[in-house]
Amino acid sequence: MAYGRLVVVRRIHVIGIGAGDPEQLTLQAVRALRSTDVFFVLDKGEVKSDLTRLRRDMLDTHLPEGGYRVVEARDPERDRRAGGAAYSPAVGDWRSARAGIYERLIAEELGEDESGAFLVWGDPALYDSTLGILEEVLAAGTVAFTYDVVPGVSSVSALVARHRTGLNRVARPVQITTGRRLAEGFPEGVDDVVVMLDAHQTFRQYAEDDIDIYWGAYIGTPDEILVAGPIAEAGPRIERLRAEARERKGWIMDTYLLRRNPGER
Secondary structure: OOOOOOOOOOOEEEEEOOOOOOOHHHHHHHHHOOOOOOEEEOOOOOHHHHHHHHHHHHHHHHHHOOOOOEEEOOOOOOOOOOOOOOOOOOHHHHHHHHHHHHHHHHHHHOOOOOOEEEEEEEOOOOOOOOOOHHHHHHHHHOOOEEEEOOOOOOOOHHHHHHHOOOOOOOOOOEEEHHHHOOOHHHHHOOOOOEOOOOOOOOOHHOOOOOOOEEEEEEOOOOOOOOEEEEEEHHHHHHHHHHHHHHHHHHHOOOOEEEOHHHHHH
């Protein structure tokens, strides 16, 4: 770069957009939306077209017409059959494929004096890969950019708010984990456990324990479903509602809190 020439670097906003309700965007998120020239959206296919529509609804709600572009790209498929030792390599391959798409989008669709944004469900810091993928793109050194992160209302926060309860009890810890980890056993020394990314309804293996479940699907959207109660009683209803919703929509996103009676430890 010649001496004295202004160095222009592309700017990226990673914006947490909450669980689906346009009214849950923070003021900081709205400001970031309004300073963005190009929005990058990964399309997950026709079955999950609702997710793309929800993002566009948020833009329509908070932005004036015109003045920005939306660029869509097809999200790479992940091998969800991989388990055990093959799980981590499968996730790594999927993230690398996404990194290639991000790199192309930023290099080809974003001018050097423009700002782009990735709209992240919930909060970018909680069980989301966007930040790690952007670091992978930067490490490759093919395209230069700076980025900032706008926190969002996570599905975890929205879940307990809708159930009018807290994440933890007085002086007690709470743990956030995955269905895959819960299947290995209830975490030691913790009575309140939030479970995400559970495609197999792992809560069923604890139906005989004194544990309450606070479950929600499509949280923050018009399709929201909520169920709470002891697993033994609420579990069968959740299974039925979940199966019906998945059949109707073709996909489901759900989260739940398990609350164990301390006497059960």
